[in-house]
Amino acid sequence: MAVGTxxxxxxxxxxxxxxxxxxxxxxxxxxxRGAIESVVEGKGAAVRLALxxxxxxxxxxxxxxxxxxxxxLAKALARSVDCSVxxxxxxxxxxxxxxxxxxxxxxELREFEFKPGPVFANIVVGDExxxxxxxTQSALLECMEEHQVTVDGVxxxxxxxxxxxxxxxxxxxxxxxxxxxxxRDRFTARVSMGYPDPAAELEMLDVHGQRSPLDKxxxxxxxxxxxxxxxxxxxxxxxxxxxxxxIDLVTATREHPDLRLGASPRATxxxxxxxxxxxxxxxxxxxxxDDLQDLAVPVLAHRLLPTAEAQVERRRPEQVVADLVARLxxxxxxx
Numbered sequence: 001m002a003v004g005t006x007x008x009x010x011x012x013x014x015x016x017x018x019x020x021x022x023x024x025x026x027x028x029x030x031x032x033r034g035a036i037e038s039v040v041e042g043k044g045a046a047v048r049l050a051l052x053x054x055x056x057x058x059x060x061x062x063x064x065x066x067x068x069x070x071x072x073l074a075k076a077l078a079r080s081v082d083c084s085v086x087x088x089x090x091x092x093x094x095x096x097x098x099x100x101x102x103x104x105x106x107x108e109l110r111e112f113e114f115k116p117g118p119v120f121a122n123i124v125v126g127d128e129x130x131x132x133x134x135x136t137q138s139a140l141l142e143c144m145e146e147h148q149v150t151v152d153g154v155x156x157x158x159x160x161x162x163x164x165x166x167x168x169x170x171x172x173x174x175x176x177x178x179x180x181x182x183x184r185d186r187f188t189a190r191v192s193m194g195y196p197d198p199a200a201e202l203e204m205l206d207v208h209g210q211r212s213p214l215d216k217x218x219x220x221x222x223x224x225x226x227x228x229x230x231x232x233x234x235x236x237x238x239x240x241x242x243x244x245x246x247i248d249l250v251t252a253t254r255e256h257p258d259l260r261l262g263a264s265p266r267a268t269x270x271x272x273x274x275x276x277x278x279x280x281x282x283x284x285x286x287x288x289x290d291d292l293q294d295l296a297v298p299v300l301a302h303r304l305l306p307t308a309e310a311q312v313e314r315r316r317p318e319q320v321v322a323d324l325v326a327r328l329x330x331x332x333x334x335x
Contacts, residue, residue, distance in 0.1 A: 080219060304317035
């Protein structure tokens with residue numbers, strides 16, 4: 001069992017998760033990870049973060065320039081789990097009802113009946129989400145936060161597990177609409193794929209040269225498996241000192257002079273939830289400060305807005321979060 005660099009034994013206390021539950025989690029998660037990495041070469045950190053968000057009951061935003069495998073990662077994760085999957089290609093003419101569904105009049109029954117939209121699935125892949133209008137983007141707000149959809153005054157519950165995996169190009173690219181703050185805040189984490197190293201790109205030419213490896217990717221887990229893993233993650237122990245450390249990190253973003261908008265209380269909740277899943281993937285039933293440090297940038301940075309001065313000086317939110325992690329004192333191990 002991994003301990004970490006900050007005295008892991010001090011944060012164990014009364015972790016309630018049975019070792020059998022963790023063993024099952026790491027075994028199933030390992031199968032899913034292996035399936036994804038058979039398609040996405042050389043991106044182990046991005047794959048692990050995607051798994052972390054899935055087990056934390058969150059949503060993932062994949063942001064990068066075109067052609068680096070954003071949609072491939074989203075599709076590989078979706079196909080690795082035997083559950084309902086729907087893909088939405090976001091375009092400027094897409095309407096909110098194209099996502100949530102619509103009430104249509106049935107002439108035979110002489111009443112309105114609800115036609116569910118693609119959001120009624122376990123995993124929803126939203127490709128190039130920032131190409132849709134803000135009005136359409138906002139159709140995801142309720143379902144991402146409350147796992148439900150309200151149409152014509154009637155509320156419909158979504159299935160469990162439920163995860164939105166959205167891809168987008170940087171907002172400075174032509175023909176895009178930047179996601180509003182409320183929308184970004186609902187994504188648990190943001191990951192950038194980056195360009196592959198030469199060895200991974202060479203392997204990609206061999207693997208993807210004739211046909212897409214997605215064609216032969218078979219599910220290695222079920223929706224019921226994911227629900228069981230989520231229950232294990234929920235039981236992960238978070239010591240009071242680690243919780244306080246999470247609050248200190250988030251509070252520091254609200255007071256930083258380079259930021260005009262800091263992280264929300266929802267960000268604190270997402271950070272702790274993600275840390276539980278991150279620790280479980282390491283085979284631990286307790287969270288370490290190291291987990292929060294590893295996740296601080298992907299979980300917090302996309303929620304922050306820099307000041308005009310920081311933008312001029314090219315001080316990105318990722319740099320601010322990294323500086324805060326390096327500067328804030330870590331909880332001392334309890335003796």
